[in-house]
Every structure is written in structure tokens, then in C-alpha cells.
Amino acid sequence: MSDFSPGQRWISDGEAELGLGTILNVDARSVTVLFGASQETRTYGLRHAPLTRVAFGSGDRLQAADGWQMTVDDSKEVDGLIVYIGEDDSGELTELPEARLADTMQFDQARDRLLTGQVDRNDWFDLRFRTLHHHHRIEQNPALGLAGARIDLIPHQLYIADEVARRHAPRVLLADEVGLGKTIEAGLILHRLLLSGRAERALILVPASLTHQWLVELLRRFSLEVTLLDEAQSQAHGQANPFEAGQLVLASQDWLFANTHRQAQAEACDWDLLIVDEAHHLDWSEDEVGPGYACVERLAAKIAGVLLLTATPEQMGLTSHFARLRLLDPDRYHDLAQFRDEEQHYVEVAEAIDALERLPGEAADRERVTAVIDEPDSLALLDTLADAERAEAQRQSARDQLRDQLLDRHGTGRVMFRNSRRHVGGFPERHLEVVSLEAPSPYRRVLRRLGRDEDYLDELLIETGLDHPEVLIYLDTMYRALADDPLNTEPWWQFDPRVTWLLERLADTAEGGFADDKVLVIAHDRETAQGLAEALRVLGGFHAPVFHEGLTLVERDRAAAAFADEEEGCQVLVCSEIGSEGRNFQFCRHLVMFDLPLHPDQLEQRIGRLDRIGQRHAIHVHVPVFTGSPGEKLLRWYREGMDAFSAPHGLGSEIFAAFGDALADVLLDDESLDEVIEETRALFEARLAERNAGRNRLLELNACRHERAEAVIEAIRTLDADKALARYLDQALDIFGVDSHELGGGLLHLQPSPQMLDGLPGLVKGEEGFSATLSRGRALARDDIQRLSWEHPLLREMMERILNGTMGNTALALLKHPAIPAGRLMVELVFRTHCPAPKRLHLNRFLPPTAVRVLLDESGANLTDKVSFTGLAKNLQKVKKAVARDLIKSRLAQLRELIDRGEGEAERELPSIIEAAQGRMRAELDAEHTRLEALARRNPAVREDELTALRDERQALDAAIETARLRLDAVRVIVTVGDETR
Numbered sequence: 001m002s003d004f005s006p007g008q009r010w011i012s013d014g015e016a017e018l019g020l021g022t023i024l025n026v027d028a029r030s031v032t033v034l035f036g037a038s039q040e041t042r043t044y045g046l047r048h049a050p051l052t053r054v055a056f057g058s059g060d061r062l063q064a065a066d067g068w069q070m071t072v073d074d075s076k077e078v079d080g081l082i083v084y085i086g087e088d089d090s091g092e093l094t095e096l097p098e099a100r101l102a103d104t105m106q107f108d109q110a111r112d113r114l115l116t117g118q119v120d121r122n123d124w125f126d127l128r129f130r131t132l133h134h135h136h137r138i139e140q141n142p143a144l145g146l147a148g149a150r151i152d153l154i155p156h157q158l159y160i161a162d163e164v165a166r167r168h169a170p171r172v173l174l175a176d177e178v179g180l181g182k183t184i185e186a187g188l189i190l191h192r193l194l195l196s197g198r199a200e201r202a203l204i205l206v207p208a209s210l211t212h213q214w215l216v217e218l219l220r221r222f223s224l225e226v227t228l229l230d231e232a233q234s235q236a237h238g239q240a241n242p243f244e245a246g247q248l249v250l251a252s253q254d255w256l257f258a259n260t261h262r263q264a265q266a267e268a269c270d271w272d273l274l275i276v277d278e279a280h281h282l283d284w285s286e287d288e289v290g291p292g293y294a295c296v297e298r299l300a301a302k303i304a305g306v307l308l309l310t311a312t313p314e315q316m317g318l319t320s321h322f323a324r325l326r327l328l329d330p331d332r333y334h335d336l337a338q339f340r341d342e343e344q345h346y347v348e349v350a351e352a353i354d355a356l357e358r359l360p361g362e363a364a365d366r367e368r369v370t371a372v373i374d375e376p377d378s379l380a381l382l383d384t385l386a387d388a389e390r391a392e393a394q395r396q397s398a399r400d401q402l403r404d405q406l407l408d409r410h411g412t413g414r415v416m417f418r419n420s421r422r423h424v425g426g427f428p429e430r431h432l433e434v435v436s437l438e439a440p441s442p443y444r445r446v447l448r449r450l451g452r453d454e455d456y457l458d459e460l461l462i463e464t465g466l467d468h469p470e471v472l473i474y475l476d477t478m479y480r481a482l483a484d485d486p487l488n489t490e491p492w493w494q495f496d497p498r499v500t501w502l503l504e505r506l507a508d509t510a511e512g513g514f515a516d517d518k519v520l521v522i523a524h525d526r527e528t529a530q531g532l533a534e535a536l537r538v539l540g541g542f543h544a545p546v547f548h549e550g551l552t553l554v555e556r557d558r559a560a561a562a563f564a565d566e567e568e569g570c571q572v573l574v575c576s577e578i579g580s581e582g583r584n585f586q587f588c589r590h591l592v593m594f595d596l597p598l599h600p601d602q603l604e605q606r607i608g609r610l611d612r613i614g615q616r617h618a619i620h621v622h623v624p625v626f627t628g629s630p631g632e633k634l635l636r637w638y639r640e641g642m643d644a645f646s647a648p649h650g651l652g653s654e655i656f657a658a659f660g661d662a663l664a665d666v667l668l669d670d671e672s673l674d675e676v677i678e679e680t681r682a683l684f685e686a687r688l689a690e691r692n693a694g695r696n697r698l699l700e701l702n703a704c705r706h707e708r709a710e711a712v713i714e715a716i717r718t719l720d721a722d723k724a725l726a727r728y729l730d731q732a733l734d735i736f737g738v739d740s741h742e743l744g745g746g747l748l749h750l751q752p753s754p755q756m757l758d759g760l761p762g763l764v765k766g767e768e769g770f771s772a773t774l775s776r777g778r779a780l781a782r783d784d785i786q787r788l789s790w791e792h793p794l795l796r797e798m799m800e801r802i803l804n805g806t807m808g809n810t811a812l813a814l815l816k817h818p819a820i821p822a823g824r825l826m827v828e829l830v831f832r833t834h835c836p837a838p839k840r841l842h843l844n845r846f847l848p849p850t851a852v853r854v855l856l857d858e859s860g861a862n863l864t865d866k867v868s869f870t871g872l873a874k875n876l877q878k879v880k881k882a883v884a885r886d887l888i889k890s891r892l893a894q895l896r897e898l899i900d901r902g903e904g905e906a907e908r909e910l911p912s913i914i915e916a917a918q919g920r921m922r923a924e925l926d927a928e929h930t931r932l933e934a935l936a937r938r939n940p941a942v943r944e945d946e947l948t949a950l951r952d953e954r955q956a957l958d959a960a961i962e963t964a965r966l967r968l969d970a971v972r973v974i975v976t977v978g979d980e981t982r
């Protein structure tokens, strides 16, 4: 029979911070406990439930749920539940059933353990104290969650991560240009939310071709282990909901969007964050909603945090872009016309921001600013800025604040972040190399006939079943579709001169040849890619893996890995359009566009495979075209109409919407093409100038605020340089039974010893262990070694185990001191603030568990300030456990008294700790509230629920901090011994 009955009060051995639990339910196998103070419910297996029954004895002070207190005299048992009998505050004899004990009541584990003779090793006690100290530091650090990732410190990414992750339930569109690190930004946001307790469960939806890349990036860069879910995995869960299988679930969009049953299961789960990569594929129009959009819309309505990622937000058109913003904030983005209207004012706002730099100066500049602002706080700042008599520092501060206010209060800044290469800087040059080839006769035949016979195009479309203008651009596809033609007997690649040209370049060892380089080839169609790979093998003996949407994930990853391998890898990888999207190939500098895509954003996506962070060389884009072909005309349109190869401009969809059809119509006609190109150019230049003055300028100014980014980087650098980490790690590894060997060059090898405590991440007894470094630079240079930081799972696990468990919370040591006679007693008491609160409040930013140390001699005199922790620790000697137990038994009464006295001493510190935490919390949240309120008046992108949430959060934090209590966390008894050397 079990010892548990509903209503009894128990405490978790591993998670004492949950507070006092109440047994809710017991069955043959499990017991369910509600921890009311932290609003958590846990179910444990009956046989090994890590729970301790809470039973108080005579003299103990109890707190009732409705606030009053009692001192226990006696207790009785009624139906398996304890009823305490004692005096309340007014001296009345009263009863208190255990079920009515306050959930927030403390259970003094250290005291009980010590008084029952359970003593831990002395060095454990040391480690516990140091853990508390470091945990306290790290939890409050502004870089928490951003410092541990294995990444270069790139300002725009850290700014975005910091800005987004500090928001309540962030809902944003991460829209940096291709390859600027949106995945890294999303990873940083997720990591910070997880570490700060603001999120526990996330669902990540990415195109099938990117699942493995995401899995690897999250693990390698953030040490985050995600569960990759597909149909086979899901079926293995039988009737159970497979999305419950992990805290972080990664799934392919292709799979989920096609499967309504799985969608319903995903929707049935609780998530804190939804991440959707390549979100431009979520198509929506007033007439038709794509299945992907519909699925994400339902999820986004339920999940508080949403991150949408796309480098080409407008690829599916402005309406579709608006629809994505609508997913993030349906209240704000409900009217497309109004959205377009707002954009008209971006130029004025950008001009006002530029005018700030020139003030105090011309009256016209002042007017530019007043045309946009009307809030009293902004006007007051403007007065300061425009006053030439003021000190420069004062004016600068006013300028900075005004600039922030303008950026915050206008535009899409709060929902959308877009960094551009131009703004970030430091990207390689792009070189376009056009190779003109003569079209082979099977293609020429068709092209000639198309030129001659106006009706032939219709015929061709019917015959091939292809679309217009694809049929004109992808001539090999057209050729394949005409398989019935008696002249079309050879495979296309036997005669296509692009193949011959590529083979020659691959073997070319002269400068500019590909022989010593990796080459990425992208073709529009999957069949073209496959045929080309075959041609390279048959005609040139090149092994060229193919990467396309029809491959299984494993096949795709194998292909990408074969290409990435520097030493043994293959020279060339052939990809289809869809297959290559989002992939990282920055180790390669030659891109062959075997044909051209029809949409400018796709062209940019292609170049983006190479032109990414980490690319160290100039990029060469090679485009073989057939002289006089529609493909050559398309190339002219891209080059002359919009400089499409030189840099991303973000206008692709607008231009395509305006001229896509006209272009398709003139692909066979040079003269009309000139006209279309001219008109395209005119629109391109006008829109670019407009964007650069308005929207782009605002997005740029808003995408990275450099001072904030620098402050975050500075905080991360300080943690990187933290010398205490190495010392702490040494001590912790030793105590947890992990052997650590220096490998030279700043590398360590960690290996489990036979005595290792089980369950440490990455370490299994009898296995190899892993190599690691504390240096960010070394970790970035070597993928095979881990980077140890305060945020590494191993460090976090060790710290958590110490703080949540009893490890080292009692100790006894001997002190030899010439000035103190032998046989004297001292107690070193470490109290810790205890403040149960729901995790989502991330209370630790303001009041992380805080240690209060009290050192008393046996007369009760307080020596805390006279003798420091480290000063004392280094003079202490360990003692055998049996001796320690006997010593404690012989001094029980005295120890009880000293602990009580120590409690009183520590209590005196509590009000100032509470006050300081409340001060910090109020300063931060009130400032944020004022900022948001001002913002909300101007910018409807601030959601009302953000303001309400912030107010509720402040109130809840205030109330939680108020309930902070001190709990005895650890106690060390020190007994002086005679100095035999005297």
C-alpha cells in the first residue's frame, strides 16, 4: 500500500523551490502533486517519487493558508492526515489541518538534515556557496541567454535578439536580407526565452530541406536538443499525441501542411513559441488561403509568441506580406489600404530623423521634426536640442532620445526587423560572368519556328503541357516535354553546350577555372538538375550529388555533407530551385545559374546561398545563356532593368507584379523588350529612391540600434572573460566525478570517472566524454569541440542540481587556530531568499536566489563581517563523517539555539533585499510601461494586450517579491581543535 493520501503535504527533494505540495491523486502506479505557490503540477512514479513528507514538531512555527500563524504544541492523525495543535498569534489554542497550511511555507531541509546527523563533504558545502554566488550574478546579467551561443558577436543579430526576447510574448517578422543570420536570431531569442523561463515549449516549422540544418544549428550553436518529428516518428507514438514527445519540436512544413490530422494534434498542445522559417511560402489572397497559411493562422491564434522568418517578405506580393503581418497582429493589420497609406508618411519620418543630426541649426530642420511629433515629451526634447546655449552632452542626449521616439512610434519597426547588407557592411563583392553560347539545333529549331509562326506558341504549350513563359526559358525542359518528336532522341545533355562549357570549366586549372574550387550549380527544374548530374558523371567522370525536393531528407543531407566536406568532399553540387532555399553554402564562391529563375526574389535567394555571413571571398555568379534566346532577354531585364546581380534591393516582388506579364509577352521580341526594360528601370529607380528615403531608411534605422547592440556585446564580452568560470568548473567537475585533462592550446577533455554522478549532459560512464574550450574564438574555429560557458547544459545541470537538491547543505569541519582554544563551536549559516512564483515571470532577473551568510561563535556573537567565507574556508580541515555525526549529537541543543539566533540575524537583511529587488523591478518595468504607453498613442503596432500584460506582470512581480522569505539553505559546523604543532 502506498504512503500517500490526497490532502497530505509533501515537498519535492529535487525541486524544493516549488514550495509545499499537496497530494491530489494517488493510483496504483503514480502520485500527482499540486505545488500551489508555483502553479505547477507534477506526476511521479509511486515507487521512486522524490518527495519528502512534511511533518512539523513541537515549537515549529506554521503559517496557515489564510495568513495566521501558529506555534506547534502537538499533533494528531485523522484519516491519514496530520492535524497540528498549538497556539495562534493571540495565544488561543487552535487546530490546523495540514491541508490548510500555506503553499508558500518553507521546509527547512538543511536544519533537519544537520540535526539528524546527515553531513556532506566540506568541499560540497564550499561549492554550494559558490554556486549560489555565481547563479545570483549570472541570472541578473543582461546577456543571459545570449552569451553561451557558439556565434560571432554580430551587432544587428544581438540587437534584435535582445529587443525581441525582452518583450512579452514576442510576435515579430525577422526579415533580414538572405544570409544575414535569421536562423541565428531566432535561435538566440528561443535560447534566451528558455533560459529565463519565459518559454518552455516551442514548435519550429521549416521546409523539409532545412530540417536537418536547423537541427544541427540549434545543437551546435545553442546546445539545444530538439525532437525532429515526421510521419514515421509520429506513428511510433500510436494513439498518443506525438507533439507531446519533446519540449522543442521541429517539423517539416511540407509534412504538416499536408496533414490535417497532425495539424489538429499540433494545435491541441500547449506551446509558448512558434517559429516558421521561409514564411514567404505562406500564401494568402482575398480569394484563396493556402493550406500552410491556414495552418499557421490557427496555431498563431493560440500560441503567444510567434517568429516568422523570411528574407523576401514580399515575394508573394504586398498583399501576402500584409497577410503575414496580420498573422502576427490581426488587430493592428486589418486594413490593407490603411497599411499602404501609412507608408506614404515614412519619408517624412525619415527626413525628421536626419534633420535631428543637423539641429540646432536651420529653422527648416526644426519644422521637419515638428511636422511629425506632437507629444509633449518629444516637444520638450526638441526644445533642448534646438537650444544652442545648452551643453553639447545635453543636446546629444536629447537627440538620441528623440531619434528613438521617432523610430519607436512610427512604422512597422516593432513587428518587422530587416537588416540589409548595405547597412550591416563587410560583405564580399559580387561578380557576374555571362557566358554566351550558341543554342544547339534542337532548341534553335523551336525558337526559329516561334519567331516565324505566331500561333506556334499556343501549340507548343498544348503539346508540352508546360506554362508560359517557362516553356521559353527552360529550353531543356521544353525539349524533354517534346519526347514524341522523332528528332528528339538523345538526352538533352548530350548536345546542350552549357554542359560542355561546365565540364571544361570544372577541369580548368588556369586562373578563374573551377578546378581547385567548389562550385554550386542551381537549375530551375529538378529534372534538369538530375540530368545535369548524370551528364557530369557520364561525360566528365565528376561525381556531382544532386539536391532537390524529391529526395528524402537523409539523401539531401548526405548530398550537402558530401559537398561541404573540405578534404574529401566533391567539387560540384547540383541543386534545384526549391531544394537549395535557405541552405548554407558560404564555403563556396562560384555559383553557376544553369538557367534563370523567373522571379527576382528567387534570383536573390539563389545568390544568397553563397553570399552569407562567413563568406570570405568575392562571389562569382556564372550565367551561361543562349545568344538571342528568351533566356538572354530575361538576363537583360534583370541586369538592365534592376541591377539584380549586384546587391539585394528588396523590390523584386513589386517589379515582378508590375512587369512580370509584360516581360513574358516580349520574350520573343527585342524591340518591345527594350521598352519593358526602360519602364522597369524607371520604376526601379523611382521606387528605390523612395524606399531608401522612407521605408528602407526607417527599417534600417530600426533594425539595429548600435548603442544597444554594443551594450549587449559588452555584457557578453564581460561574461566571456569571466575568470571565475574556469575555477568554478574545476571544482564542480571534481565533485561531480568528471576527470578533466588539459589538451594544450586552451582545450580540455572531459571524461566521466567511474564515480561520476549520473545524468550529466553529454557524459555517460564508460564512454569517451568530449573536448571543450572556454574560448569563443577557438570554439568557432573548431566544430568538433564544445564551448563551455555559464550557459552550457553541463554547467547549468550541475548548478541546478546543487541549488535544487540538498547536496552540500550540511557540513562539519575542523579549524586549527592558535588564538582560539580547542573544542569551541562556530556555525556558518547560509540563508537563501525563497520566493515561489510562476516561471513565466522570470523573477530571477530582479530577485535571483540571494545568499545571506551569517557566522556565529558559540556565544552567539556575529563574526560575519570579521571573517570572510574564503578566508575561513582555506583554513578548514575535513573530518570523518562518523566523527562529525558524534560531534553534532553531543551539541544538539547548542546548535538548535545557534541556528535560531542566526535566523534572526539573517532576517534583518531581508527588508533591504526585498526593497532593492522591488526598486530594480519597478525602475525597469515602469520605464518600459511609460515607453510603451507613449508608443501606443502613436503607433498602433503596440498591442493593448502588451500594455495590460506589462501592468499585470508588474503587479504579480511586486506581490511575489513581497512574499520573499529567507530559508536556511546550508549550515556548516566548525569545531576548533588544538594546534599540535605548537
Ligand SMILES: Nc1ncnc2c1ncn2[C@@H]1O[C@H](COP(=O)(O)OP(=O)(O)OP(=O)(O)O)[C@@H](O)[C@H]1O
Residues within 6 Å of the ligand: 150, 151, 152, 153, 154, 157, 176, 177, 178, 179, 180, 181, 182, 183, 184, 185, 310, 311, 581, 582, 583, 584, 586, 608, 612, 613, 614
Ligand atoms: N553570429 C554568427 N556567427 C557565426 N556564424 C553565423 C552567425 N550568423 C550567421 N552565421 C552563419 O551564416 C549563415 C547564414 O545564417 P542563417 O542561415 O541564419 O541566415 P538566414 O538569414 O536565415 O538565411 P536565409 O535567408 O538563406 O534563410 C549560416 O551558416 C550561419 O551559421
